[in-house]
Amino acid sequence: MLKVHVQHQLGDFQLDATFEAGPGVTALFGRSGTGKTTLVNAVAGLLTPRTGHITLNGKTLLDTQAGLNVPAHQRQMGYVFQDGRLFPHLTVVQNLNFGSRYANVPLPQKDQDQLVELLGIRDLLARRPAALSGGEKQRVALGRALFAAPKVLLMDEPLAALDVPRKEEILPYLEQLRDAPGEPVPILYVSHAVDEIARLADDIVLLKDGQIASSGNAFEVLSDPAVVPLLGVREAGALINARVVDHAKDGLSTLKTSAGSLELPGVRAEIGEGIRLRVLAQDVILSRARPEGLSSVNILPVSVISIRSGDGPGAAIALQSGADRLLARITLRAVEELDLQPGTACYAIIKATTVARGSIGRGIGQS
Amino acid sequence: MTLSGAEWVALMLSLRVATTATACALPMALWVAWILARKSFWGKGLLNAAVHLPLVLPPVVTGYLLLIGFGRNGPLGQILDDWFGITFAFRWTGAALAAGIMGFPLMVRAIRLAIEAVDPKLEEAAATLGASRSSVFLRVTLPLIVPGVLAGAIMGFAKAIGEFGATITFVANIPGQTQTLPSAIYAFLQVPGEENAAFRLVVLALVVALGAVIVSEWLARRVARRIAGRDA
16 A cells, blocks of 8 residues: 655645555546656655655655655665656666566566566567667566566556557556456556546546545546546546447447446457446436437436536536446536436436447456 | 887886876766766856866966975875875876876766766666666666766877876976876977987877777767667
8 A cells, every 4th residue: 555645846836645546556647737747756756745755555655754765766666657768778688677686575587477478578578679669668668667576566657658559559468467366566557548547547546736636446536527627528437347248240249237238349358258338428418218219229227416517518417327327418408408406317328339449448347 | 110219118108107097087087977967066166167177277287286286295295105105296106197187177078978968767767676876877877878988088098198288397207207208209309310209209199199089989979879779
């Protein structure tokens, strides 16, 4: 368990954040300039905040009041930077082994081999960083951090410098890392990309202007109407759990959710496997009566939990859908016309094509 | 081109003086260059100015200051003589001291440029992997600046070979003892009929200096390539 309390002043900018990161992936989300990197650098020991208190598994790493500050090289934290930062004068295998000699308990050879295999970098071992593509560099950087057997893995926008195909090259490794058997390394994952977070995060910490705006379980945070303005109306969307029931020949897969079945294209999971779906709020349509004669077949019975209106003409509606929560964004006028109140039963229509391929991630069963 | 005994002695002495001067000044130059490149502290400008002083002062002045400080009756000279048995005055060691001090700013400049070209973010990354500050320097910074260090050493060496003004002021021009290549050329030019001997030494000095500049340029280019990661 990583416990962080940091206060820091950077020019006019005031960072004041307190959060905890437990097992699994904790995503630190915020727009550019909200202090994410400052916060992570403080955790890593690369920056000393004005005041702060950081503990890792009960061991104090920083206590500005007591004048205690464990230097970065003794914190046992792996750090994957946005720009890779591989050592240009060393080969890939030398980069991987750079931190091994400093680890209290070095990563066993078996785990090293497994990691090289998992990251698909066996053929690159003799190369130098200059001869690697962007995606390969990030995979090596990830391996290098893990070879040092860290107690926590910090990742600062590790995919931001990559194009979409390269991201798709790395995300599955991160998911495998998260879902690895045994005791996987807790990950603090910094990003401003909602789709990455929706796919990876177990917990989310939302930063806004240097303050923590919301934090908690990923499913709960993303289905909270209050976070819609923080994520952006186009990016907001809830996560729901689903299980793959069938893959039809026409490319559509049948998924079972707690409130009913969905038919979606582009699902790459095995039959019987549990996955998490991200349903964008703007892709959910509400109807009081069960719709007939619609082209969409994805209709779930739901009930309204809460309605939150912002400054504009839109409203965010939190919906209970079986054991899951959905988020819908409709106009205030529609709310009035449908006479939606907390508790109102209605139907959520999800267009099959609107569930983005990249957001269909393999989730761990969190229901 | 064959060298006479006296010329040969002067050349060997020059090489010994320059090698000693470079070897002793290099570690200190590395340290000062690192401080100037990576640290900020009160008096940094002053240190920088002091390092560059031998480059801008007339060499005679540097030699005279050395004579005052490190001569037989100089405060530092006495201490070193009493405690360590090191004598500089009118010895080849004095020539090495003068040569080292004159070459020092050139070494610091070359090494500092190389260190500044190393991305501090790489050093941060090494720290997060568990490397202490000295390990970071030895395993990341130093390997990346080796060509810059070599270039600095070669410039310093060439400067030491050619150093004349401070040397002759500090330790005079004693054949076999303090008469380096430039001092020997100067001495030969004072004697009518010895122009040929002087000319041979001039050619020798030219070859050494030119070679040093070419090698140092080549190494400097390698620094850039190495840090960009295109080369081993």
